[in-house]
Amino acid sequence: MxxxxxxxxxxxxxxxxxxxxxxxxxxxxxxxxxxxxxxxxxxxxxxxxxxxxxxxxxxxxxxxxxxxxxxxxxxxxxxxxxxxxxxxxxxxxxxxxxxxxxxxxxxxxxxxxxxxxxxxxxxxxxxxxxxxxxxxxxxxxxxxxxxxxxxxxxxxxxxxxxxxxxxxxxxxxxxxxxxxxxxxxxxxxxxVPGQRVTAPPSAPRPVTTRRRLLGMVCDVLVVQLTGSALVMGVSAVLLLAGVPFGGPGELDWPGAAGDVVGWWLPTVLFLFVVPLAGDGATIGQKVVLLRPLGPDGRAPSRRRRLVRATVGSGGILVLQGIGGVGSVLAFLLAVATVVAAWRTDGHRGLSGIAAGVQVVDNRSSVASTATADTARAEN
Incomplete structure (x- = not known):
């Protein structure tokens, strides 16, 4: 070269x-x-x-x-x-x-x-x-x-x-x-095309297939990058502490423990704990300013949030982490998720249908009303 x-x-x-x-x-x-x-x-x-x-x-x-x-x-x-x-x-x-x-x-x-x-x-x-x-x-x-x-x-x-x-x-x-x-x-x-902005940043935008998929991609990246950072951080600490690992008779790292730290921990944290503890939105959905709403126009119940997380990106990554047949099921669920995000009404997706929720722009009046209702309920 x-x-x-x-x-x-x-x-x-x-x-x-x-x-x-x-x-x-x-x-x-x-x-x-x-x-x-x-x-x-x-x-x-x-x-x-x-x-x-x-x-x-x-x-x-x-x-x-x-x-x-x-x-x-x-x-x-x-x-x-x-x-x-x-x-x-x-x-x-x-x-x-x-x-x-x-x-x-x-x-x-x-x-x-x-x-x-x-x-x-x-x-x-x-x-x-x-x-x-x-x-x-x-x-x-x-x-x-x-x-x-x-x-x-x-x-x-x-x-x-x-x-x-x-x-x-x-x-x-x-x-x-x-x-x-x-x-x-x-x-x-x-x-250069694709630079025109026709509305102020605070104005709500339509929920589109690309926006839904972008939120999913952000979710996966957050999990994978966080997991990689955790594994490298633990490895660096072990090296500095002089702990031998990876070889015969040495500490089995990363091994199964690396899978827990690098895959399961960020998956559960970002795709299950965050939606359940918050308003139901994942990190990726918050990034693209989306949030789910229940049939009553308020934040979904925790049961609906759990169903949505299990059928959505959380379920895909859990199946992928299992491996074997789980990887095949993860691929099929991912394909179904992409198709559903494209074809369903309001781009609510497969997880939205299963949980009975819709997805709205976080800046819309509906989302603002739901946020106020949630705040009053918590207080």
Missing amino acids: SVRVLPAFVAVVLGGLLATALLVPYVAVSFRRRGTLGAGHVMLAGAALVYGLALLAYVLLPLPHADAAFCTRDAWLVEPQLRPLQFLRDIRNEQAGSGFHALMASPAVQQVAFNVVLFLPFGALVRYLGKRSVILTTAAGAVVSLLIEVTQLTGIWGAYPCPYRLFDVDDLLANSAGAMLGALAAPLLRL
Whole structure:
């Protein structure tokens, strides 16, 4: 894999993993700031995430084996290039032949063009998403570029015995120019579809299939990410305490105990305890501003909440945790849940039918009345 392709590959892979970890808080913030999610906002946020990681990867990767011999052999990297516009002299010295094609074939031209293009997304995204002026965006690009150059000059702040990338003042100029051009082109990002918001954030939105499924996805992610964090946390504590585990004659971890901590505990907590102790909504439903209501227009009874949790995401994950035939049943229940969320009246879903409840927007007048009734009942 080439030097320029490797950082992009790393950025896409890490970006996908990080986007998965950040999906739930991003959806929650989006629904509260804009009242909805919006495919365009998701695309731009994902692009900003992947671009930030790509920028970091291009600064650091590939990591060489930099020892004393490396520092001696590539001593030219130690001395920074501090002559502004040195690239013009390099172009004149390196160009072979005349004409546009010969100019574009010059490594010096390609290097300058690459550094300009590298910061075009920075300028566009910072100005558009951060709502900053062209001047402030260009200044931010210059500061970030300077930080990159200093990181290269110091060998990643002392992590290496010498620089393995050249500090070049022309890179700083090219990056700043790229940030400025990107900032000037930022209005073009308005053309990305799926960004239009037609109502204030406090206005209720329709309960749709996508919204119901998004809440379910958030529920599953909360369970899995929490479980993974718990397992890694316990493993770290055991390592720090010097407790051997995982091998013959050692502590059986994660093993069955890991299944309890990493799967059953978050499943029961988030998909059963939270709905039963609250208004019946799971974490995922709260994220997308949905809540269930009983036939009387109030919060469902605990019996209805338990039925809803058992037939819904809670039952799916319980069956999945059992394994074997349970996994097959979990798959069938998941398919039935998706189809029911799409086809049922009001998108109440299979669990809603079984429990006799409907799902409404948490900002609607019906939900507000139910919340007030629940508060009076509790007091």
